[in-house]
Amino acid sequence: MSYVAVYSVTTPDTPNKVLTHFDDIVSTLAEHGVRFERWQPGPLAKGASEAEMIAACQPRIDALGYGCIEVFSVTGDHPQRTELRAGLLDERRYSSDQARFFIAGQGLFSLHIGDYVYGVRCEKNDLLVIPAGLPHWFDMGEHPHCVILQLSHQPGHAVAEFTGSELAAGFPGLDD
Numbered sequence: 681m682s683y684v685a686v687y688s689v690t691t692p693d694t695p696n697k698v699l700t701h702f703d704d705i706v707s708t709l710a711e712h713g714v715r716f717e718r719w720q721p722g723p724l725a726k727g728a729s730e731a732e733m734i735a736a737c738q739p740r741i742d743a744l745g746y747g748c749i750e751v752f753s754v755t756g757d758h759p760q761r762t763e764l765r766a767g768l769l770d771e772r773r774y775s776s777d778q779a780r781f782f783i784a785g786q787g788l789f790s791l792h793i794g795d796y797v798y799g800v801r802c803e804k805n806d807l808l809v810i811p812a813g814l815p816h817w818f819d820m821g822e823h824p825h826c827v828i829l830q831l832s833h834q835p836g837h838a839v840a841e842f843t844g845s846e847l848a849a850g851f852p853g854l855d856d
Contacts (some may be wrong), residue, residue, distance in 0.1 A: 682806055684708055685799040685852075692797070692850040709800070712793050715809035716800070719781060733783050737829060744809075746779060746831035755785075756823040768818040771848045772840040776833060778810040785826035788819045788854040792843075797851055815843050821854035 684705050685695040699705050702718065709716045722736035730751040734741075741749060754761055771792060780789075786803040792815040802808055810816055820826050832838060 681801075682803050683799075683801050685801075687797045687799065687851065689792075689795050689797060689847060692847075692852070695799070696796075705800075709798065712791070712798070712814075713811045714791060714798075714800075714814070715807070717807040718805050719807050720805060721783070724783070733827070733829065737781060737783075740807075741781075741829070741831060744779065744831065746833060748832045748835050750830045750832075751783075752826070752828045752830050754820055754824045754826055756825060758824070761820075761824050765820055765822075765824065768820070769848055769853075771815050771817050771843045771845045773813050773815045773843065774810075774838045774840060776812050776838050778816075778838070779807065779831035780809075781807045781829040781831065783827040783829060785820075785824070785828075786854070787821075787824075787826045787828070789816055790819070790848065790851055791816045792845075792847060797847070799852065801854070815845070817848045819853040823855075 681700060684699040686697050687695050699708055706716050719740050724733060724736050733751060734749050754764055782802050782804050784804050789800045789808055791798040800808060
């Protein structure tokens with residue numbers, strides 16, 4: 681189930697509120713310029729190729745205006761899952777929007793907005809668009825299962841600017 685858990689930066693062990701209703705999630709994130717939607721892609725068979733996954737979502741992607749698409753896929757048997765996870769747990773920001781659509785599985789994006797952290801658990805069919813400059817980190821869990829379309833306006837990965845903050849280490853991860 682998708683949700684948003686809102687924490688004060690001073691109390692990372694206890695959320696101030698947890699939102700599970702879709703409309704509440706959308707409106708709360710929208711207050712901060714973050715877009716959250718549910719998409720229903722075209723038919724996808726189990727084991728679909730990257731090209732088939734992209735094709736199933738192409739009309740929605742085109743409507744957003746993103747021209748570059750990459751597939752990020754990590755499962756529990758991935759030989760570098762621990763290293764991949766560790767590389768995403770540090771707080772960072774990007775100079776361009778970060779759009780992510782979950783084809784399968786789940787992950788936890790933590791958005792650092794002022795004196796609060798918004799833990800956004802995404803799952804299959806969720807789209808999350810994080811605006812440029814917003815500090816955040818991502819946790820795919822100790823036993824990851826996620827297939828995510830990463831959407832951008834330019835080819836290649838945007839370069840992360842790490843904030844140097846150790847804030848992320850104090851907050852719950854996906855498995856907590």
